[in-house]
Amino acid sequence: MTEKFTRSFVRGLYDRPLLPLLDEARAVHRQHHPDNEVQLCTLLSVKTGGCAEDCSYCPQSSHYDTNVGPEKMLDVEHVIASARRAKELGSTRFCMGAAWREVKDGPAFDRVLSMVRGVKDLGLEACVTLGMVTEDQAKRLAEAGLDAYNHNLDTSRENYRSIIKTRTFDDRLRTLENVRKAGVTVCSGGIIGMGESADDRCEMLRTLANLDPQPESVPVNALVPVEGTPLANMPPVDPLDLVRMIAVARILMPKARVRLSAGRTSLSREAQLMCMLAGANSIFYGEKLLTTPNPDEEDDMALIRDAGLSAMPPRPATSV
Numbered sequence: 001m002t003e004k005f006t007r008s009f010v011r012g013l014y015d016r017p018l019l020p021l022l023d024e025a026r027a028v029h030r031q032h033h034p035d036n037e038v039q040l041c042t043l044l045s046v047k048t049g050g051c052a053e054d055c056s057y058c059p060q061s062s063h064y065d066t067n068v069g070p071e072k073m074l075d076v077e078h079v080i081a082s083a084r085r086a087k088e089l090g091s092t093r094f095c096m097g098a099a100w101r102e103v104k105d106g107p108a109f110d111r112v113l114s115m116v117r118g119v120k121d122l123g124l125e126a127c128v129t130l131g132m133v134t135e136d137q138a139k140r141l142a143e144a145g146l147d148a149y150n151h152n153l154d155t156s157r158e159n160y161r162s163i164i165k166t167r168t169f170d171d172r173l174r175t176l177e178n179v180r181k182a183g184v185t186v187c188s189g190g191i192i193g194m195g196e197s198a199d200d201r202c203e204m205l206r207t208l209a210n211l212d213p214q215p216e217s218v219p220v221n222a223l224v225p226v227e228g229t230p231l232a233n234m235p236p237v238d239p240l241d242l243v244r245m246i247a248v249a250r251i252l253m254p255k256a257r258v259r260l261s262a263g264r265t266s267l268s269r270e271a272q273l274m275c276m277l278a279g280a281n282s283i284f285y286g287e288k289l290l291t292t293p294n295p296d297e298e299d300d301m302a303l304i305r306d307a308g309l310s311a312m313p314p315r316p317a318t319s320v
């Protein structure tokens with residue numbers, strides 16, 4: 001099958017002067033999305049630390065000595081209480097993360113299914129990120145009402161082995177396929193600032209954009225360097241690179257919600273707004289991502305107010 005986007009097309013976009021690139025991204029954005037609107041999503045780590053994978057960026061990997069240790073899984077009531085609070089503060093999507101290499105059938109997975117049902121009962125979009133899943137497990141998540149499954153490609157196929165050795169790029173693609181077959185929407189993106197080349201960045205976006213159908217949601221993370229991980233000493237990401245990535249993602253995947261994800265605590269208000277100008281229409285909202293800090297809620301509200309943006313309203317209930 002011929003691919004929709006070629007290497008040279010994507011690299012050509014990435015290398016365009018920033019202002020015309022932004023013009024195009026903005027035009028695409030306005031054609032497909034309400035202008036000025038940003039979705040607030042809240043993250044919660046429901047099972048923290050002790051993960052068997054060796055992702056070089058991740059504080060939750062048991063391969064590295066970080067300040068995040070293995071913790072017990074949260075109980076359903078705790079999670080639902082957090083989701084209720086997130087809703088009261090204006091979030092419309094609640095994303096639950098587990099530091100698992102893969103989902104194993106049994107009581108822990110059953111608990112996640114109950115969490116999903118509880119979050120859906122509150123009228124929120126429900127997303128989980130649990131590592132690899134089979135098609136059958138993805139179907140059970142779909143039956144519980146799950147809207148989206150997050151599973152990032154993180155980087156290019158070529159660069160993958162230098163970041164993660166305990167699984168392959170194809171493992172990652174297989175899970176995305178299982179999620180898609182189960183009728184759950186796909187949330188998949190990556191990280192910049194891990195020492196990757198511009199070609200790696202373009203190839204990651206190209207792989208995502210060539211998926212058919214394309215992911216409905218694309219998180220773009222800037223590395224949060226964490227003490228004890230192999231990437232702890234990476235230099236900070238140039239905010240303009242983040243803007244460029246978001247603009248290219250917006251042009252390649254016009255309908256996707258592009259999420260300005262990890263790394264916002266190191267960005268100025270102006271840089272965050274440029275990311276939104278480039279097509280980002282979602283942020284993680286709340287004091288914490290999974291294990292690392294996120295901007296204060298008051299600062300985000302001030303940014304939204306001062307820029308005249310509006311937080312996406314909750315979707316009216318479609319079922320009774």
Ligand code: SAM
Pocket residue numbers: 057058059097098099100101129130131132150151152154190191221222223224225226262290
């Ligand atoms: N264990 C599951 C998995 O890997 O799919 C779910 C949780 S994992 C923490 C979700 C995503 O968070 C990763 O794929 C990665 O893109 C992002 N992430 C983890 N640590 C990060 C860091 N230090 N900086 C930026 N993004 C990070």
Ligand code: DTB
Pocket residue numbers: 043059095097129150152189190219220221224261262289290291292293
């Ligand atoms: C995504 O792409 N970014 C979020 C969400 N998907 C699950 C996670 C960011 C995690 C940042 C590091 C941490 O807080 O542990």
Ligand code: SF4
Pocket residue numbers: 051052053054055058059060061062098099100101131
């Ligand atoms: Fe585990 Fe996910 Fe962290 Fe990788 S990114 S070490 S799979 S929690």
